[in-house]
Amino acid sequence: MLRLQNLIYHPAATPEPILKSINLELPPQNLGLIVGASGSGKTTILEILAGLAEPTKGEIFWRTKKLSDLELQQLAGLVFQFPERHFCGGTVLEELRLGHPELDLKRVKDALSEVGLEDISLKTSPHVLSGGQQRRLALAVQLIRQPNVLMLDEPTAGLDWSMRIQLAKLLANLKKHWTLLVVTHDPGELIGIADRCWTIDRGDLQPIEPSALNR
């Protein structure tokens, strides 16, 4: 269970807090969906959970353990918006092993098969993959590290309708083994696979029934 307790993020330069005492609980093997407009604070939540920004106040727990920034970096696998823009390996294998040259081939292949890319050659350049395959590879890059929570920032942005459906199916499959937290301004096909939903408006996070997002 991931738990955020009274989390505030208020940089000195901003008149209003960017996150206003937010609370969130996400059980294991659930998909949590945070929906909010541009600038509402979605990416900031993920950056804090990935240990990339320090909250002003509040606590983050995994099960009963309160986590430090360093522990957060190990907890979370963050897939940025448009992750394919950040690929820097010359091949799929290099991309998966970036920062982890010791990872054995079995682990590489397991990560690829988790995202349905078991048939691609490890020598392929990430840049020649289709848009949908690139998103899958970006997920595998995080999954290979076996994070406790896989976090995705606008995972369906820039994908066409059929690729969005395929990605939603993949995420529904992944949550059988992993805990997922997704943030988006455009929930669409993600609503149907979400177990818990929240809306965020100017840093104010509130729970909402997934069915209410469809209205």
Ligand SMILES: Nc1ncnc2c1ncn2[C@@H]1O[C@H](COP(=O)(O)OP(=O)(O)OP(=O)(O)O)[C@@H](O)[C@H]1O
């Ligand atoms: N360290 C910071 N200092 C000042 N302002 C910040 C800081 N971090 C974030 N902000 C501001 O907080 C607001 C929320 O940003 P955030 O990126 O979390 O929003 P978002 O909901 O992810 O929007 P988008 O989808 O457009 O990225 C924005 O107005 C942003 O400029």
